[in-house]
Amino acid sequence: MSDRSVRKSHVPPLWLRIVVPSVLILVWLALGGLGGPTFGKLSGVSSNDQAAFLPASAESTEVQAWQKRFTASNAIPAIVVVTADSAIPKQELGTTYQQLAEKLATVNGVQAPDKGQQTSVAGPIPSKDGLAVQYIVPIADSNEVKTVVADLRSVVDDNLPSGTKAWVTGPAGLTADLVNAFGGIDGILLLVAVAAVFVILLLVYRALLLPFLVLFTSIFALCAAILFVYLFALWGWIKLSGQSQGILSILVIGAATDYSLLLVARYREALEHEESRWVAVVQAWRAALEPIVASGATVILALLCLLFSDLNSNKSLGPIAAIGIVFALLSALTLLPALIAVFGRAAFWPFRPKVGAEERRLSHAGAVAVAGLEGISGLWRRVGSLIARRPRVTWLVAFGLLVLCVLGLPQLKANGVQQTDVVLSQSDARDGQSVLAKHFDAGSGSPVVIVADQAKAADVLAKTKATDGIAAATYYAGNVRPGAPGAAGAPQPVVVDGRVLIQATLSAEPDSSSAEQVVKTLRSTLPSVDDSALVGGVTAIALDTNETAQSDLAKIIPIVLAVILVILMLLLRSIVAPLLLIGSVVLSYAAALGVSALVFDHVFRFPGADAAVPLFGFVFLVALGVDYNIFLMTRVREESLRIGTRPGILRGLGMTGSVITSAGVVLAATFAALAVIPILFLVQIAFIVAFGVLLDTVVVRSLLVPALSYDIGRTIWWPSRLWRDRLPSEAAETAS
Incomplete structure (x- = not known):
């Protein structure tokens, strides 16, 4: 007989066969019981705010820090745009359309007016063609944007003047639609992934029970990973986003299933040589341990290389995904062996592996020409x-x-997209941006923000106004908005530590490549009049995010390759x-x-x-x-x-x-x-x-x-x- 012939090996004692699988299964049941309920809580510790993931050194991040010093508000603006088929009578602006502004101001979550103000809502602001009006509605709590925008849309629908149409757009509207698009991550994504894996496992194993055991292994790994990710995000150790959450679920299910397939394959082989399922499990575990650990370590270390990223969204994904792989690895090496040891050959029913099957295949195959x-x-x-x-x-x-x-690689255009293109499903905010650009300066509500020295502010303002792509520019003067009812004369700038803020309205949509080019132009020309000037705002955030992501690519690829190469050299x-x-x-x-x-x-x-x-x-x-x-x-x-x-x-x-x-x-x-x-x-x-x-x-x-x-x-x-x-x-x- 060869070393692969049928053999009877020492079977572990009964108490060991009972205690070890029972303890392992109970531990994973406890982790699943604790981690399962946290699925629905992840959205509470998740953020999809692009600015939150920029490095502190980015110019737009510095501008954000200055903005917080000028105002304690963290409000994010929603823009309500209303259009009519014919010119809107001026007398209705102070009646019907003003009443809509008052209704918008009463929505829970809209920023309260400052002392001396009647409302924080700016508008109705008519368009030059007279066919539209807009309202700028500051939402106080950026964590409740989805709910507040939904309420704003309900109020608009209930109070819309006859013969008009309306959209809620702007940064808040786009953010709300993005959050809504991520809404399926907790449910439909996991359901589709698990269903796809289950069907494939049925086809692969042609067994009824084994696919369930492998899926249980994957799902319990995900529950444990979710528990730790939730706690780390709650404690502020990591930043969780919708995309990280989705990738985590997919990565854990896929990796845990892959590791399980390798272990099960070695277990089936061992069952063809061993009478005892317990001995077969031990042999399979020993044979699969090195490749599974090496594979898991490779993925974990490659993911942790993302910590070298300057973009916090990349940096946070590294440990989040690594946590998932750790539990995928542990579940495949602990929970699955316990489950298949308990069920033995019955897990493969109706095609149970039989002792000596490989020897019979060899005898039937006869001699082969290729060793x-x-x-x-x-x-x-x-x-x-x-x-x-x-x-x-x-x-x-x-x-x-x-x-x-x-050869198709040069056609890849990976230099960022407009925020209106991020959501692929129907988006009221995306449609609203198109309407807004048709009747108003497209950058309304999402200005370029410039921090300038007070002594040089007039020159900076003049330089900004003269820049192609800037429709208007003015000093920040508190909550007074040019064009809003009651705003008269040139506003007096707010001064903080010898600095002023300038808000510049873009002619192009704020998330377009044209708008980004305006930001680049301002950053290159303003230092000639104020070398301390900083340019930020929504457009600058998108620009800095794209540039940081591109620099990360050139930096992280060599690191990942070096780490994987070392692991492979040690392994092989x-x-x-x-x-x-x-x-x-x-x-x-x-x-x-x-x-x-x-x-x-x-x-x-x-x-x-x-x-x-x-x-x-x-x-x-x-x-x-x-x-x-x-x-x-x-x-x-x-x-x-x-x-x-x-x-x-x-x-x-x-x-x-x-x-x-x-x-x-x-x-x-x-x-x-x-x-x-x-x-x-x-x-x-x-x-x-x-x-x-x-x-x-x-x-x-x-x-x-x-x-x-x-x-x-x-x-x-x-x-x-x-x-x-x-x-x-x-x-x-x-x-x-």
Whole structure:
């Protein structure tokens, strides 16, 4: 009999078989019981305010700090725009339209008027064409924007003058629509992801019970991760956003399922050699421990590299996602072994693995022409035979296909998009912005904010007014707004520590590229009259966010690659193989971005991409792509130690082919579920990662890496002992 023959090993004592699984299951039930209820609480500690994620060194962040010194209010403006088919009579502005302003001011959450003011609502402000009016409504609590905007829309609908239409837009309206779009993260996203995984597991295992055990493992991992993320966000240790929350759920479900698939595959193998399910679990756990831990550590460290980001949204995602991977790893190595040990072969019903099944397959297969493919059948035997016959042709064709995909990369427009393009579903605020731009200066309600020296303020104001793209500019004079009822004469500026604020209205929409160009122009020209002048506001925040995200990409990519390379060298005890793997996943990443660029431009017709999309895509694809190569190459190394490198490559591919392909399909399906949330960033990440994972699983891991490794031979293990010490089979191969 070979070392893979049927054997009876020492079975752990009864008390150990009862106590260990029971304790592990109870611990995870407790974590699930505590973490499950926190799902609905995450929105209470989550923020989607773009400004909150900028670094302190950003110019727009400095301007925000100055604004807080000029006013204690953290109000965010909503703009109500009302249009009519014919010119609005002037006499109605002081009656019907003024009454609407009074109604808006009574909405709970609207900022209370300062002493001496009747209302904090500015308006009705008529348009030059006489066909529209606007109201500027300051919302006091930025955490309640969604609720207040919904109430404003209800008040507008109930009190709208006859023959008119109205929209609630501006920064508050756009934020409210963004929060509404994220509303499905707690429910529909998780439901779609779990349903997709369940269907795939049913097809993979052809068993009724095992898919539930794997899903329980994933869901309890997510519950535990959510609990810790919620507490850390509550304590102010991390900043949670809607996009981080969605990615966390998908990442945990996908990673925990992938690790579970690997463990279950080794468990099934062990059950074909062992009578005892308990012994089989221990053997499977030992065999899967190294690749699962190495894979998890790779992803965790790659995610933590985001801590080097200057953009706080990226920086916060690192530890949030890393927490998720930690619990995915722990659940796959503790909860799942306990569950499959309890259920044993019954978990695979109706196709239970039988002792001696592999030996019978070997005896029925007979002799094979290619060493390493003994007992391998079906697709992976054909792939292995192809690689053995034509290794160089195989990897060159795979390489050429990836290079062809990379050609689309220059078309990727990842320099940010307008805020009105972020939400893909129907948006009242987006429609309102278009109406506002038609009748008013498009930047109304979202001014460029300039902090200037009081002594040079007049020159700064004049320079600002003379800048192309600026419709109007005035000093900040408290809550007095030019154009509002009761505002007369030139306002007197508020002065704080020798500084004044200047508010400049943009001609273009504040989230457009034209508006960003105006900010760039102001930042380059104002220092000529005041070298201490600072330019901020909504447009500047978007500009600084995009520029910071682009600089993060150039800084973090080399760090992530260096970290993963070190892990692979330690794991494989080699230099050549890790370099090969790193090169393959980078090429796969570039190919995925290239195809995504073509799809985004010519299929979905997206206006562009968030500047953070390439970075997030890189971290997920490279870290997760290396995962599958780790699963493959650790098994290849194990088999190479036993039967030689080239046979070991074929056998490693044959033994892991089904499980890694299944894992790739599961991960692609879970990330694809992100597309149910109508946010441009999440839809783009969903496509990039889902397509990239499938590309990596089907082309890179199945063809490119094994064929190139087979072509190189033992040299892939240089300079380890596996490279130096030849097995008899390899010596005979060299001699022949």
